Amino acid sequence: MAKRQRSVSLSFVLLRFAIVMLCCMLLCCLVWYFVMVRFQNTGVTYQGAVSNQQVEQMLAGEPTTFVSPGNDFLAEYALFGRNGEVLESNVEGKKLEVLAGCLQEDANSIDVSRHTYADGSTVILRWHFRAEFVNPVLRDMLPPAEYLGLATLVVTLLLCLLFNTLWLRRRLAGKLKLFSEVSKKVGAQELDFTIPHAGIREYDQALDAMEHMREALYRSLSSQWEAQQEREAEMAALAHDLKTPLTLVGGNAELLLDEKLPESSRKMVETIVVSNDRAKQYVASLLETSTGANEAFENTCLPTMFDELCQSIIAIAEAKRVCLQTQNGLKGAASIQKDHLLRALDNVVKNAIEHTPAGGNVYLESSMIDGGWQVTVCDEGPGFSKAALHHATERLWRGDAARGADGHNGLGLWFAAQVAKTHAGQLELRNCDSGGVVTMKFC
Structure with missing residues (x-):
């Protein structure tokens, strides 16, 4: 046996997969970080602290009157009158309700500020430490830039994990496929080959x-x-x-x-x-059975081969006063040992004629089936006994009294079965209402 090539352990393959996957994820994180920094440096997004800085600038020096901020103001604000009515705000709905709740609580928190002006109005400001888009249109249409960036990072990491897992699956599945290929060849007794190297x-x-x-x-x-x-x-x-x-x-x-x-x-x-x-x-x-085994396989027209079989048998049927009913349903060509196969089919048909009484019928039919073709011979004799259904294809078996074993040497059906195997087919025996049925199927 040839010397095996160098192999690595399965644990090393899995460890290498884990390292490669972690490196890919780290690379994705680095790329994401540099992209986010690039967006901030080029003015696409604000830094996370800008919102807090804008609030501090707005309330610097404790102003006595409220000045409406511009569109670039990131914090959420609401200006309430003396009686708690909303005078101005850049939010609505639930966000406005949150700001109104902060007014009633009369307390400051780390992300909420309040200031009361000389006219008795109070402004509530709430900011978030997160990156935001500079363009107000993008701020209105899209989620916050930081959340969108994090979502993009998560999706990228999941895709990285998915692609690496699929790569590992494909590699291991390709190695496991070797076992299936070897098993099929061994099962088919195709043993003249070299088992490949898996590398694991x-x-x-x-x-x-x-x-x-x-x-x-x-x-x-x-x-x-x-x-x-x-x-x-x-x-x-x-x-x-x-x-x-x-x-x-x-x-x-x-x-x-x-x-x-x-x-x-x-x-x-x-x-x-x-x-x-x-x-x-x-x-x-x-x-007869010991010759022809080395006959070469040749591409043969199936309908013509079947017609030759019928012509060689019809005289024997007439001599036995048996009516031979034929039906040729074959099409195309196949690679077969023509003489060997004709001899086997000839044995099967002669056997059916011999066991059919004078005046009876023997049906010789051929047809195409899924993945191949078949020839069926049906007689009007006594049929096969239970023992014959199991042993009639054995060499020199002559124990079927129902089929009139006297005068037979037990080679005909055995020879036909061997020829069927040579052509990757099979020979089947069964009984029907009229008599015995022999079917030779070929792939």
């Missing part, structure tokens, strides 16, 4: 464990594949070697039938001929 120590430790699992599974499947290939080769060689002696036995038995034999001897020779024919069929099936 805890993640890489888990990926190392998955790498060991991948290597072990790769070795196991490779050995199984080699053993299976060896068994297939041995079986093919054995079947090939059996052809010659079986041919000799059959030929000699047929020659004996041409001779004048006692009735008991003739029956024994006939039994030899029948058994020899069955053995030859079995050997032919073994040879």
Whole structure:
């Protein structure tokens, strides 16, 4: 296994995230501070103490008459007559009620001042230590400059936190995606690949464990594949070697039938001929299933392939006096092992014809489905037994009396299932009201 690249711990990643986020927030605060100072220096906003200074200037020397301040006066004021009526004010509503309350309390506070003039009128002034816009239009339209600046700072800090969190989430999610990709490949038994480097120590430790699992599974499947290939080769060689002696036995038995034999001897020779024919069929099936596995995948027109299947089967159906009902719903092309697939479908359809009584129907239909296509074969035979529904696709299984197992070698449906798997598909068995149904689905 290749040497892993350098990794950092997850705690270091989180610490780095926290430091970067704090630095970004500090930078935002510094930028905000310099902008606020710049606004004050360029005359966009007043400093926070200007309101208090204006009040002190207005009341300096204890004036005897009230002089209305200009539009640049920041403090809230109200001039009340002897009887408490409002003579002049720059506020209204609740703010005016607050100033009237200060008049009745007859007390000063840190942000409220009062002064009584010679004519008996009293002015109440209330100021705030905060930055305000110099432009009176902006003061009327917008919140105080200091509050607006603080709100902008809070929003900026929240956005900074959000962007940094999304960055961390994206980075960690990208690393976690490696586990999903590796799991999918291992689940699909696509083991000839190298597990990537995550760069985070805890993640890489888990990926190392998955790498060991991948290597072990790769070795196991490779050995199984080699053993299976060896068994297939041995079986093919054995079947090939059996052809010659079986041919000799059959030929000699047929020659004996041409001779004048006692009735008991003739029956024994006939039994030899029948058994020899069955053995030859079995050997032919073994040879058929052991060849073609290495056929190349080629882009093939599906409707044409289905028509070829129908043409190759129709003569067998007529010989069995079975009506073959076909419906070609395939479209387009697919990458398939054409000869291998036709042989598998041929086995399925022949099996349906053999189990359908004379005068019955076999329905051979093909159609496009979501994400792929399928071929369905339905007969009017006895259907599958419960055991067959679970075991009929196993190699050499011949235990289905309902389907007339005599004369069958248990390779047809197994071979069809193997071909379906080779094409990333599956073979399904079920029963319907009329008989058995076999469906081969392909992605």
